[in-house]
Amino acid sequence: MDVVSDAISAANLGRPSFHRLRVSESLRQDPYEGANFYVVLKGNCRLLPDGGAPLPLGVGDAVLMPHGTGHAIADSPTDRAEVLCAKYRLDCRRKHPLMTELPEVVHLPSRVGSHLELRAAMDLVAGELDRLRPGSCVALPHLLDLLLIYMIRSWMTKATSGAWPGALRDPVTAAALRALHSEPAAPWSNDRLAAEVGVSRPTLARRFAALVGRPPMTYLTWWRVILAAGMLRDTEETLATIAGRVGYSSPYALSHAFQREFGTTPGRYRAQAAGRLQLS
Structure with missing residues (x-):
């Protein structure tokens, strides 16, 4: 994707x-x-x-x-x-x-x-x-x-303003985003992502943060949780399976990150999402 x-x-x-x-x-x-x-x-x-x-x-x-x-x-x-x-x-x-x-x-x-x-x-x-x-x-x-x-x-x-048109036109940032979105569960680090893109780690960190608004690994953490939320809403997969698919080593690690982002547990989020879909 x-x-x-x-x-x-x-x-x-x-x-x-x-x-x-x-x-x-x-x-x-x-x-x-x-x-x-x-x-x-x-x-x-x-x-x-x-x-x-x-x-x-x-x-x-x-x-x-x-x-x-x-x-x-x-x-x-x-x-x-x-x-x-x-x-x-x-x-x-x-x-x-x-x-x-x-x-x-x-x-x-x-x-x-x-x-x-x-x-x-x-x-x-x-x-x-x-x-x-x-x-x-x-x-x-x-x-x-x-x-x-x-x-x-x-x-x-x-678009002549806004961060994201610029981010996707910038070859370094666009390549880094493509890599993270193509394999969100991969064991990414700043060094590995910089090597994938073909630039130094400081160059990647500077350009990515300036255009995306957050460092590469912070963005990846957020995106993994967003993907997990979609799977909780759209599938019946277990939390352990979802954790593995988005790059977390355990359900506990995913739950901790999920609660920090959404302010609720994965289980409560899934129940709330099911209720909203039934009412729609």
């Missing part, structure tokens, strides 16, 4: 919900524990985010709201719009800092020659919505996953 894929997968709870909306008036979406996105299929409309300026939207525009900000979608004074609306539930306690760093509203306007992958995915989604065909019920959720990935990727290529 690469860092962006892991960042999206870490907090995602199941498949997206989606519908096609004909905007004929102002429609309200209250704050939401997840992410919303919109693609304008026809006409023009306006996004009215809570506490933000109105954002005019036209055909082909895409908007990602990664933090579930409350908002409204309003019709344009000149015509009505058709909009694809999609929502993802997220476990906000397991958000990767890359996702946390995204702005409240990511606007990706339709421009000739820009965001080509995103445009292709939008065309595929529009085609599936226009005429439901065999397999559409499976195809549409996967296409929406693609749209989410392409929106985040498009933001990263254009």
